[in-house]
Amino acid sequence: VQYGLGPIGLGVARILLGRRHFELIGVVDTAPEKLGRDLGELLEIEPVGISVMPDARIAIEADVVVHTTQSHLSQVEGQLLEIFAAGANVVSTCEELAYPWFHHAEAARRLDAAAREHGVTVSGVGVNPGFVMDMLPVVLTAPCRSVERITVERRVDAGRRRLPLQRKVGLGLTEEDFRDRVASGTMGHVGLPESVAMIAAAMGWALDAITDRVEPVLIAGGSQVAGLHQVASGIDGGTERVRLELTMAVGVDAPVDRVQIDGEPSFVTEIAGGLHGDVATCAIAANAIPVVWAAPPGLRTVIDLPPIRCAVPTGRQLV
Numbered sequence: 001v002q003y004g005l006g007p008i009g010l011g012v013a014r015i016l017l018g019r020r021h022f023e024l025i026g027v028v029d030t031a032p033e034k035l036g037r038d039l040g041e042l043l044e045i046e047p048v049g050i051s052v053m054p055d056a057r058i059a060i061e062a063d064v065v066v067h068t069t070q071s072h073l074s075q076v077e078g079q080l081l082e083i084f085a086a087g088a089n090v091v092s093t094c095e096e097l098a099y100p101w102f103h104h105a106e107a108a109r110r111l112d113a114a115a116r117e118h119g120v121t122v123s124g125v126g127v128n129p130g131f132v133m134d135m136l137p138v139v140l141t142a143p144c145r146s147v148e149r150i151t152v153e154r155r156v157d158a159g160r161r162r163l164p165l166q167r168k169v170g171l172g173l174t175e176e177d178f179r180d181r182v183a184s185g186t187m188g189h190v191g192l193p194e195s196v197a198m199i200a201a202a203m204g205w206a207l208d209a210i211t212d213r214v215e216p217v218l219i220a221g222g223s224q225v226a227g228l229h230q231v232a233s234g235i236d237g238g239t240e241r242v243r244l245e246l247t248m249a250v251g252v253d254a255p256v257d258r259v260q261i262d263g264e265p266s267f268v269t270e271i272a273g274g275l276h277g278d279v280a281t282c283a284i285a286a287n288a289i290p291v292v293w294a295a296p297p298g299l300r301t302v303i304d305l306p307p308i309r310c311a312v313p314t315g316r317q318l319v
């Protein structure tokens, strides 16, 4: 079942329809303009015979629900509990679910206990958080004898991203509005501090503090906002052990994903041009399905799971 039909949910549904080893049995969304419509219509393809339902009752017939609605645990906890009660495993793109054990430990404990009680697994996945600024650097430390510090820089041209993301990075706001929203906690990429916490947990580093600073990127020569620059750090004994620098703004030059490992050995790895976040998130969510389905019950973060990979049985992929 695909639950949530914004750009990400529709992108996942498109992948699922194209892979014969998955059977998509239902789609769920509460938006009135989508209810009852055929999924094919929303994807701008031929009708597929699956109509949008307003609630998750269909989850009772599913092995896995891919959940792509909102970013905060306080928003999605009830949705997740309903899916667990229906007996389905959950792959979710909720950012705070990627590694909730540090910032939202109470909610993490509740979700873990409820998932175990119903014998299902729930995982938060995605490109960021979930891969490029946490899982990828963790995996890159495998050949190291020691690691002192992990630094990741991600530079994204928000002009190439979906509308909800452009809104989230503050495009078009005045600088004053942007700063007001930062102060009220409603502006900033959700999930960056979670990525720091995930890295620290994976590396066995007990951090004293995780900091998170959000600044506007302004359109050249003006006071309109083009996007954001955010830095999250993990501090251990006064030393910065993890530094994650994210720039998401329209017109960013030289987009890149760059991981620097300082240790023995020290090295830099780059994904030139950077991963396209929406494309990558949809693929990761679809690719996570068999991994999450096979994992033991409970809340499992990507550092607890076997590697998510693009494993499609040969000869059976349609697209």
Ligand SMILES: NC(=O)c1ccc[n+]([C@@H]2O[C@H](COP(=O)([O-])OP(=O)(O)OC[C@H]3O[C@@H](n4cnc5c(N)ncnc54)[C@H](OP(=O)(O)O)[C@@H]3O)[C@@H](O)[C@H]2O)c1
Pocket (backbone or CB within 6 Å): 003, 004, 005, 006, 007, 008, 009, 028, 029, 030, 031, 032, 068, 069, 070, 071, 072, 079, 093, 094, 095, 098, 125, 126, 127, 128, 129, 130, 162, 164, 165, 191, 277, 278, 281
């Ligand atoms: N971890 C990552 O790397 C990553 C990457 C990309 C996206 N994300 C996250 O994934 C989520 C989906 O992204 P998106 O761009 O597709 O978001 P979106 O455009 O906001 O779409 C979400 C859809 O879910 C619907 N919805 C909201 N609450 C619902 C509920 N209780 N039951 C059923 N449907 C509900 C929304 O309907 P309404 O429009 O009526 O609210 C909307 O159609 C967002 O939270 C986004 O931040 C994470």
